[in-house]
Amino acid sequence: MKNRPIDLRSDTFTKPSKEMLEAMMSAEVGDDVFDEDPTINKLQEKAAQLFGMESALFCPSGTMTNQIAINIHTQPGDEVICHQYSHIYNYEGGGMAFNSSCQAKLLGGKRGLLNVEEVEQNINPDDIHAARTSLLSLENTSNKGGGSCYELSSLADLSEVAKSRQLGFHLDGARLFNALVAKEQNCRDYGALFQTISICLSKGLGAPVGSLLLGDKTFIAKAKRVRKKFGGAMRQAGYLAAAGIYALDNNINRLQKDHDKAQELKNALEECSWVSHIDPVETNIVIFYLKPGKDQDLFLNILKEKNILAIGMGQGKLRFVTHLDTSSSEIEFCCEVLKKL
Numbered sequence: 001m002k003n004r005p006i007d008l009r010s011d012t013f014t015k016p017s018k019e020m021l022e023a024m025m026s027a028e029v030g031d032d033v034f035d036e037d038p039t040i041n042k043l044q045e046k047a048a049q050l051f052g053m054e055s056a057l058f059c060p061s062g063t064m065t066n067q068i069a070i071n072i073h074t075q076p077g078d079e080v081i082c083h084q085y086s087h088i089y090n091y092e093g094g095g096m097a098f099n100s101s102c103q104a105k106l107l108g109g110k111r112g113l114l115n116v117e118e119v120e121q122n123i124n125p126d127d128i129h130a131a132r133t134s135l136l137s138l139e140n141t142s143n144k145g146g147g148s149c150y151e152l153s154s155l156a157d158l159s160e161v162a163k164s165r166q167l168g169f170h171l172d173g174a175r176l177f178n179a180l181v182a183k184e185q186n187c188r189d190y191g192a193l194f195q196t197i198s199i200c201l202s203k204g205l206g207a208p209v210g211s212l213l214l215g216d217k218t219f220i221a222k223a224k225r226v227r228k229k230f231g232g233a234m235r236q237a238g239y240l241a242a243a244g245i246y247a248l249d250n251n252i253n254r255l256q257k258d259h260d261k262a263q264e265l266k267n268a269l270e271e272c273s274w275v276s277h278i279d280p281v282e283t284n285i286v287i288f289y290l291k292p293g294k295d296q297d298l299f300l301n302i303l304k305e306k307n308i309l310a311i312g313m314g315q316g317k318l319r320f321v322t323h324l325d326t327s328s329s330e331i332e333f334c335c336e337v338l339k340k341l
């Protein structure tokens with residue numbers, strides 16, 4: 001029998017563990033549209049408390065939590081400042097335009113991270129010819145930036161700019177827990193800086209479904225209305241929330257193991273003559289580049305034949321993502337395969 005594939009395409013490919021499934025099976029549930037699902041209520045309270053924020057809303061996906069936040073922070077015709085690599089711009093199906101009639105002001109900045117100078121230069125003047133800049137949205141860790149993370153001091157500076165220029169300040173924290181573990185930061189620092197934070201339970205934390213939007217009570221009351229409009233209000237979804245509670249209780253600190261595995265892959269790639277460059281590895285994402293003339297699809301197929309799955313990002317750029325469903329021995333095997341290619 002063939003072994004299961006070693007799936008390094010993304011940390012979204014994890015499946016719930018036996019213990020997580022047991023927690024799900026024994027969840028108490030109710031109709032969440034009527035606020036009567038005790039497990040969802042517990043998850044929301046737990047997440048809000050963790051970040052020292054007033055309130056939280058359980059949603060089906062990270063895309064939805066981001067899109068709800070954008071919808072509330074902006075008016076039609078407004079401009080959202082975000083990085084050119086950001087998920088909200090690149091990978092949410094044009095949602096910012098479709099759901100909220102907003103446009104993006106895309107900034108550069110190292111590896112998916114924004115800096116104060118560039119943000120300040122790109123806030124539009126109060127002039128009827130210009131779109132109103134109403135939201136500054138960051139992503140931590142940056143997915144397309146290769147799992148890069150912010151220093152807390154940079155976030156504090158960006159928060160100051162947002163406050164002084166009266167911009168909404170949102171964080172797409174789909175992989176925020178990876179950043180927290182890597183930088184030894186804590187949730188409450190983030191709760192104090194951002195107006196809204198989206199955290200995801202179904203990436204590194206290993207739950208099958210779900211994200212939470214965090215904010216103050218007024219914002220989350222509005223978010224509940226928008227979630228309904230977007231079709232994301234759920235009924236007995238406490239079974240899913242139970243997986244989220246299990247994930248928050250058990251799967252945060254172990255993220256360091258995923259970061260160590262990413263370093264192992266990076267070390268192996270450093271020994272490969274066919275690699276031209278590897279981006280710095282800060283968390284669980286490894287981005288590397290094939291030497292010119294090497295065919296990306298051919299490379300992915302060769303890996304696939306060895307039972308290893310990875311993702312090509314075009315023009316010889318490739319990505320491995322480590323997660324809780326890749327064991328140490330599987331990573332060791334991958335490293336051996338890479339070194340022999």
Ligand SMILES: Cc1ncc(COP(=O)(O)O)c(C=O)c1O
Nearest residue numbers: 061062063064087139143172174
């Ligand atoms: C940085 C980032 N934000 C948001 C999302 C969206 O999450 P979802 O797939 O749950 O919609 C993703 C998904 O990969 C992501 O990487």
